[in-house]
Amino acid sequence: MSSNSFGTLFKYTTWGESHGPAIGCVVDGVPPRLPLTEADIQHFLDRRKPGQNRFATQRQEEDRIKILSGVFDGRTLGTPISLLIENTDARSKDYSEIKDKYRPGHADFTYDAKYGIRDYRGGGRSSARETASRVAAGAIARKVLESQLDTEVIIRAAVVQVGPHKISRTNWDWEQVNNNPFFVPDKEIVSTLEEYLDATRKKGSSAGAVVEVIASGIPAGLGAPVSSKLDADIASAMMGINAVKGVEIGAGFACVEMGGEENSDQIRMKDGRPHFLTNHAGGILGGISTGQDIVARIAFKPTSSILHPMKTIDNKNAETEIVTKGRHDPCVGLRGAPVCEAMLAIVLCDHWLRHKAQCT
């Protein structure tokens, strides 16, 4: 529970303001001799990169990752891996509008309340840009899991709701997720979302989204009994992503309306291994993985930076109004999908290493 670090054995520490010279992170605890290149990480960064279509911020960032330490001759050394991404498109634009006024829904007010100082340029530390560091750390976590687990580990996310529009579960096709700007697994819904988000932006508004993230191939036994339960760590990881306001595991809030006999996943044998007839538990019982898919759903609020004029105050407590111009995602949750994947990979990697230490 450190302020800018996450994890116990697989641990990253992030740093950087949105419009400073760079952002980055240090990843410690990575096993040695793992093949790792900048390209391995870049692949995942490119998925969350801004400016790729009209439904994402038009900020033109290359998000080019540099490995500054911890890798030698293409393999990890077991020492900290320092990752750096330069802020190339941090325009020295006019910040007078947000310098003194607090944008509703943003951290401007709370940063000033906490620190008495704030880097107002592009949201400073509270910018979603910081999540690039987490995606980079997640790319390494995936490689650790892949190299150490016997099973094939697949960690992937999809957007399952945008504003009021939910995808159809029966249409679910993972192949579609990277074929549309909304990361939805349902190609039928794509045109609806295009219209919806175009209209949303046109009226100066924004939209929320729900992301579902699933990890397959995770063995039973990862987790802890009380304070660092696998689901508690997932909840912490997801709620720590910018704009997230809710996290569910498995059936989540829907289980409240089920009876115990429906919600409790019954067990049979299949192919010589325990098999759960349903997965309302989302792959976690008592804070420990069951061997079924790990399933979480994450609610992202609508982007707070909108053209709609909003009542607010300034840092001298004078009442005023604000309109947030600039290059913003109309639905920040869309680019949340790769971040959710990364965070799930990090939590699972950390718990795998912890499990290895104590129980193998």
Next chain:
Amino acid sequence: MSSNSFGTLFKYTTWGESHGPAIGCVVDGVPPRLPLTEADIQHFLDRRKPGQNRFATQRQEEDRIKILSGVFDGRTLGTPISLLIENTDARSKDYSEIKDKYRPGHADFTYDAKYGIRDYRGGGRSSARETASRVAAGAIARKVLESQLDTEVIIRAAVVQVGPHKISRTNWDWEQVNNNPFFVPDKEIVSTLEEYLDATRKKGSSAGAVVEVIASGIPAGLGAPVSSKLDADIASAMMGINAVKGVEIGAGFACVEMGGEENSDQIRMKDGRPHFLTNHAGGILGGISTGQDIVARIAFKPTSSILHPMKTIDNKNAETEIVTKGRHDPCVGLRGAPVCEAMLAIVLCDHWLRHKAQCT
């Protein structure tokens, strides 16, 4: 993210199995010279104590707290406070049914998968009984907040949904919460819930619940920017409670269907202080408190121990069935309310001390 500890500066470590000689916890980081008696803690334990009405387990535990260290002449010493609760009603009953079979929805299977050994008596470490330790730690956290903050701090929880039955927000009356066995703030719904839960139990089933927990009087500025955001720590704390499958902050999942102009809480001045016109943020922006009420909602799954026969396997991978007899809460979420309060108090106390260290 330690397995059995929680918190950074205000930190507890819990221990104990449900049917061992005792359970307890060690609370470290408590400020010195704080008046503290066993009665201060007992008050909160009595609220979650079993056996108080027909909708809670009939296990007859006194849950009598003992302070073994860290308090001298009625005041805290600044040294660790060791708390102990004896297991007086740990009957040496017949455990043959659950000794080898895995109860669906329980941690039996996952504990065996992780540790290769399991104290099957009463759920062992995974029993909800362990949360008594957290309630005790929470009682101390409240005292710290009350003694150190200028404002009046009120942290309280209510059950807002049982199975399909949601309370009416317009009937909300905090006075009612402790006047009914369901911890609901709406007296109109009490008879409905009585009928519903009686019927639920009669058919050998169980029910889920949603708890809402609210902290008032928390100053703006508590939290952290990235990894230990106030909401992330709340999510971790709540998801770590037995049977929890979902956590929301403020508007939670409902914000997905709002536009940014509706969801973002606008700001005015009131009585010389910043005042938010709504509180969809649940009192947290960018991981830091706004000074508004901190609001979280927590989904508890239906009790997994039910009379309904369920398909399962045993620890030799043979398929079988199980019926869980015994003294169980038909709706474990009801007794979750005091635990949610305690965990929120702990998270807020920890963040207050951290804020004091860095920013005052």
Next chain:
Amino acid sequence: MSSNSFGTLFKYTTWGESHGPAIGCVVDGVPPRLPLTEADIQHFLDRRKPGQNRFATQRQEEDRIKILSGVFDGRTLGTPISLLIENTDARSKDYSEIKDKYRPGHADFTYDAKYGIRDYRGGGRSSARETASRVAAGAIARKVLESQLDTEVIIRAAVVQVGPHKISRTNWDWEQVNNNPFFVPDKEIVSTLEEYLDATRKKGSSAGAVVEVIASGIPAGLGAPVSSKLDADIASAMMGINAVKGVEIGAGFACVEMGGEENSDQIRMKDGRPHFLTNHAGGILGGISTGQDIVARIAFKPTSSILHPMKTIDNKNAETEIVTKGRHDPCVGLRGAPVCEAMLAIVLCDHWLRHKAQCT
């Protein structure tokens, strides 16, 4: 670096004041299925127990260990092990002398300076009695190492200096250590020490001591590169023992006067394995174990509780004098030997688990 916890993966949290109802600790991270009984721990506690001869405090404590959790049917569960030792001989004697006056060399003054409150009975939290908890934790750490390492692990300590009297290295005989009240490995020096300590006590004085602790059978590769070096953690562990004022690894301070060609341990092969011709490094290079014996020496100051009258002040800043009557060790370092062993076992066990997690 928590105030009352030590370790990362093998982690204990201690609690308790010398004259409160009990002292104890919680040990978390212990691997499951390890055979463990109270007798396994009691064996080590008995070695540091007071009242065993005239050179140790005459306090009559049984130091009877109770395991309250984490063990079931004689094997560890992987859950926290709660250990408790009752304070049976905490006499309600007259504390008026030390209640308000600060004993020179003791923590009385500093506890009051830090906390503004103090349990003055028997030194409260700062009593050496607290180290019983660490010895208990150390007993578990040894069992973990023994069960997980292929090699035979031997961790043992001896007193190598008492006041000005140093043992002869050529007489070193481990068999002797438990055959004399001074834990010295040199039977020739026993009568000298008896005379010396009798005379020391007769004149109301006390003596310091140096303990040497050695671990054999530790594989190469345990440790870390920068902040949690094996030697840094050993230094922290040893300096954290009451009355310790110095720690050396291998040649320690003596290496300052050596040339690099003498101090650097040259390497050959022996029995098919790397073999160092000397061990000035004390088994650690760059913070990581070499596979040679781990060797540390620890300086204990003379007992501060003495009959000699000393100038001091009281808690109202008035100048006064104090004579510390009571049951005290004339040379507190003697009973330090089992504590040093325990702490070394704990550090090594923690690093073994960390190594297993990252590098195997």
Next chain:
Amino acid sequence: MSSNSFGTLFKYTTWGESHGPAIGCVVDGVPPRLPLTEADIQHFLDRRKPGQNRFATQRQEEDRIKILSGVFDGRTLGTPISLLIENTDARSKDYSEIKDKYRPGHADFTYDAKYGIRDYRGGGRSSARETASRVAAGAIARKVLESQLDTEVIIRAAVVQVGPHKISRTNWDWEQVNNNPFFVPDKEIVSTLEEYLDATRKKGSSAGAVVEVIASGIPAGLGAPVSSKLDADIASAMMGINAVKGVEIGAGFACVEMGGEENSDQIRMKDGRPHFLTNHAGGILGGISTGQDIVARIAFKPTSSILHPMKTIDNKNAETEIVTKGRHDPCVGLRGAPVCEAMLAIVLCDHWLRHKAQCT
């Protein structure tokens, strides 16, 4: 006790190999609004910079610090401060000699044993070059202490022994420390040391050193009772510096030969404040500061990189010999003085913030 991080509330994480593109660290927990520039840090780095005289390695590193985050308009933001130093003189020289052979006294063998891989260029992660990051973090820690404590805080170190040559305590003059290449506070000994080290180098040997570090102006009350005692954290911090083999607090090992009445510092009042007549405790009792000077002494072993041929093995376990050519400090302890100062500042700053959180 994280592998590459140090501290609890004031916390740094270092990264980097000696001949990679850069080294650096992330400092988290720094209070906001503190004036901080690169020059503030550079000042301290320049003191440990190589190549400044013939008694230090001739590697020509500018050690130019860059602040990448956490500072805005010349003041700290309260967010992580990322510091970076490029490796400008990392020559692509011929490493064939040390690529496969283990240099005695170096971490080559242990890194290979632990990680199975090693960046052999210039010692990689185990190079003393890494300590530049700690000196940078220490510069920030000093600023925090200076800005938050009422007293004038002075933290400074001097070399008090080189090989067999000890400085005269009666000649002690802090002014001299920065006026000679040995950081000694005794100008009389300078010519002796020049001759001694010239002769040492001429014969292909090297020398050890003892550094004494003293902090004045530290209030009573900083520290903790058991596991993170002020002296334990100092021991950990100092033993974690490259080449350190011993740490003493106050009288250290010398106290073993004192009687309790001599060693225990008696207390009187002076200028209305408690005053200790001696300071054998080195300013720490029971793990908590007394308000007197904090005093520690640190033993550095002789440089292991020497021209003298040494027996060793290679990474295929073949016996061989090695001569370490290159640019090395003949006495690595000399440049240890600024590192000891930095580490003491970091420990004190961390404990100050912890004290503020719990006890104010």
